[in-house]
Amino acid sequence: MMLFILIPILVLYSFVPFFDFIIIFSNRSFLETINVTFLAGLISTFFIAILGIPLGYLMARTDFPGKNFVQGLIDLPLVVPDTVAGLIIFLTFYSQGILGAPLSRAGINFVNTLYGIVVAMMFVGAPFMINTSKSGFLSVDPKLEKVSLSLGASKISTFFNVTLPLSLDSIVNGLVMTWAKGVSSFGSIIVIAYFPMVAPTYIYNQFLLFGTDASAIAAGAFLLITLIIFAISRFITTKMMRWLRK
Amino acid sequence: MRLELKGVEKNLGKFHLGPINLDIDENIVILGPTGAGKTTLLEIIAGFIKPDKGRILFMGKDFTNIPPEKRRIGLLYQDYQLFPHMNVRKNISYGLRMSNIGKENIEKSVEEISIKLGIMNLLDRNVYNLSGGEKQRVALARALVIEPQILLLDEPFSALDEETKHTLMDEVRKIIDDVKSLVIYVMHDQEDAYLMGKNFAILFGGKIVSVGKRDDVFRRPANVAIAKFLGYxxxxxxxxxxxxxxxxxxxxxxxxxxxxxxxxxxxxxxxxxxxxxxxxxxxxxxxxxxxxxxxxxxxxxxxxxxxxxxxxxxxxxxxxxxx
CATH class of the missing domain: 2.40.50.140 (Nucleic acid-binding proteins)
Incomplete structure (x- = not known):
């Protein structure tokens, strides 16, 4: 399985001349693209975390009528093709859209802006955050929370002292996955915001304008940066979990 | 100490608990087979489940709508439920830290209860590698250190091997005799229960079918099913x-x-x-x-x-x- 993942990556790098690969890290348009991609990824992950973690908790700890329907709705962006997701976002947020129209009047436009990229990333990334945090909360025995309450901790205190630390592994995993899904999205973003260019759009654009070699250089560089960020976030998570368990 | 359950009822799908009428002014064992509603009753007393009907009075005061964190009820589960991300010391001091009594007082109380339960040497240990008996002592220390008004012990010996169980039953009995809390055991094993309690309430099919002193309850089973459960x-x-x-x-x-x-x-x-x-x-x-x-x-x-x-x-x- 590892080979199945590794071989295509190595094939990609075989198309990348070393010198051009180094040069691209000083290419202004590429760096701007990376900046936009990661910034939008961070903003969307932040908002998904604020809205998605409580929803994950609600899904893990409560029963309510229509819960299966809500779960279906949460999972929907996972099964909707990226371009369909893009169209949904576009029709909702363009200047005549149901949400886009009032926000447009307030000066917030989504078409070809960072806002558009953020909402598209949020739409496709939300299921990762909600579902992984839900799994994390489910893995915490409710009896631990009951013991905490019996010892005089309030519900909020119990959440922050018991539930959250014990599900932090899953939540951080969810944050990383959500961010990764956001920054790797193409179809959902391109419909609402071709510009400012995110990395996948930039790579596609390079392919259309200059062919395989140029797009392979950009793709290789993007892949490397993402890999480094992934490795660092995993390292921090592991350290954090060890520190918490001390 | 006096805990009164007056007409307490709870519907949980096909299972109906109650009406439960119990007047507890001495340590008591609530004994019943699996599925009798023991845990539901315990969680109602602890405040985790709200009864559909009835009232819970503690020392004459209505406890029914008081949230669990305000009840000062110590709770010991069968599987101890030690916080896995905290060491022994942090587990024991958890309840004290919630009540903001100051670092010095917390340390003093933790030390006192640890000496009493013989777990001073465990204080800086991780809870993962404690034995069953050690885990139980730590969980008991954590519940007792807050000086609870009521101490609920849910199947406290079920997860232990025979040898550890008998040693711990002896120790727990001595510790319990020493605490001021009203102690309520919830148990299903009639032989273990017989050794632990003097007062009994038998819970069967969601109803209290017998209450009284140990020998009265054990010597006078009300019906065939209870007699069989009590080991006749x-x-x-x-x-x-x-x-x-x-x-x-x-x-x-x-x-x-x-x-x-x-x-x-x-x-x-x-x-x-x-x-x-x-x-x-x-x-x-x-x-x-x-x-x-x-x-x-x-x-x-x-x-x-x-x-x-x-x-x-x-x-x-x-x-x-x-x-």
Whole structure:
């Protein structure tokens, strides 16, 4: 399985001349693209975390009528093709859209802006955050929370002292996955915001304008940066979990 | 200390608990088989489940709508539920840290309870690698350090091996005798329960069917099902008793194995044949066939099959039962 993942990556790098690969890290348009991609990824992950973690908790700890329907709705962006997701976002947020129209009047436009990229990333990334945090909360025995309450901790205190630390592994995993899904999205973003260019759009654009070699250089560089960020976030998570368990 | 449950009821799908009426002013064991509603009742007392009907009074004050964190109820679960991300010291001090009593007081209280429970050497240990007995002591220390008004122990010995269980039962009894809290055990094993409590409430099918002192409750099972649950092996019909020369008013009857004598000292003297043999941990149980009915009796010695045996009992030891 590892080979199945590794071989295509190595094939990609075989198309990348070393010198051009180094040069691209000083290419202004590429760096701007990376900046936009990661910034939008961070903003969307932040908002998904604020809205998605409580929803994950609600899904893990409560029963309510229509819960299966809500779960279906949460999972929907996972099964909707990226371009369909893009169209949904576009029709909702363009200047005549149901949400886009009032926000447009307030000066917030989504078409070809960072806002558009953020909402598209949020739409496709939300299921990762909600579902992984839900799994994390489910893995915490409710009896631990009951013991905490019996010892005089309030519900909020119990959440922050018991539930959250014990599900932090899953939540951080969810944050990383959500961010990764956001920054790797193409179809959902391109419909609402071709510009400012995110990395996948930039790579596609390079392919259309200059062919395989140029797009392979950009793709290789993007892949490397993402890999480094992934490795660092995993390292921090592991350290954090060890520190918490001390 | 006095805890009163007045007409407490809870509907949980197909299961209905109650109405429960209990007046607890001494340590008590709530004994019942699996599915009787023991944990639901415990969680109602702890405040995790709100009853549909009825009231809970503690020292005369209405407890029904008080949230669990305000009840000062210590809770010890069967599987201890130690916080896995905290070491022993942090586990024990958790409740004290929630009440902001100051670092010095917290340390002092943790030390006192740890000395009392003999776990001073464990304070800086991770909870993962504690033995079952050590985990239980830590969980007990965590529950007791907040000086709870009520201490709830949910199947406290079920997860332990026999040897650790008996050592800990002794220790826990001594510790419990020393605390000021009202202690409520919830247990399903009637033998363990018998050793732990003096007062009993039997919970059966969501209802309290018997309350009282240990011997009263154990010696007077209300019906056949409760008798069987309490470990009575010999359940007779009126016809059964007639076949051994006894005609008593009632539908069903039982007799404690202890009251059947392997000699002729009892008023009713019978001859039978050893028909079955069951090896127990410390004893054996033989089945004696007498005039077509089977009588079971725990014995110390060895009895060979098909051997003729003389047994006797006093008719006043026969307990009438409802069906």
């Amino acid at each position: 092996k010999n359940i007779f019909t009126r016809e059964d008793l007639k076949s051994i020369g006894l005609d008593l008013e009632g539908e069903y009857f039982t007799i404690d194995e202890k009251d059947i004598l392997i000699n002729e000292n009892g008023k009713i003297k019978l001859k039978g044949i050893v028909e079955g043999y069951e090896y127990l941990r410390d004893k054996s149980r033989i089945t004696i066939k007498v005039n077509g009915i089977k009588i079971e009796k725990k014995v110390d010695g060895i009895f060979s099959f098909e051997r003729e045996i003389k047994i006797s009992f006093d008719p006043e030891k026969i307990i009438p039962l409802k069906g």
